[in-house]
Amino acid sequence: MSLTPEQFNKLATKEDLKNFATKEDLNEKFDQVLIAVDGLAKTVKDFHAEMAANQGAHDRFEGRIKGLEKKQGITQFA
Numbered sequence: 001m002s003l004t005p006e007q008f009n010k011l012a013t014k015e016d017l018k019n020f021a022t023k024e025d026l027n028e029k030f031d032q033v034l035i036a037v038d039g040l041a042k043t044v045k046d047f048h049a050e051m052a053a054n055q056g057a058h059d060r061f062e063g064r065i066k067g068l069e070k071k072q073g074i075t076q077f078a
Contacts, residue, residue: 003011021029069076 068074
């Protein structure tokens with residue numbers, strides 16, 4: 001099966017392939033992406049830890065307030 005002139009003109013030459021990224025270029029870019037994803041994952045993990053700490057503090061304050069209300073005979077309004 002022979003190529004038509006249009007098909008032949010679409011074939012890549014060695015010179016055309018020099019403009020493509022090398023394996024090292026792609027590895028470097030991939031490393032940069034992984035570093036960025038790791039940074040985001042750490043940020044999310046830190047955020048979740050902070051939210052858990054805030055929730056714990058909130059629960060402690062709520063318990064103390066309820067204890068003081070009970071001690072003072074204050075009833076909550078529904």
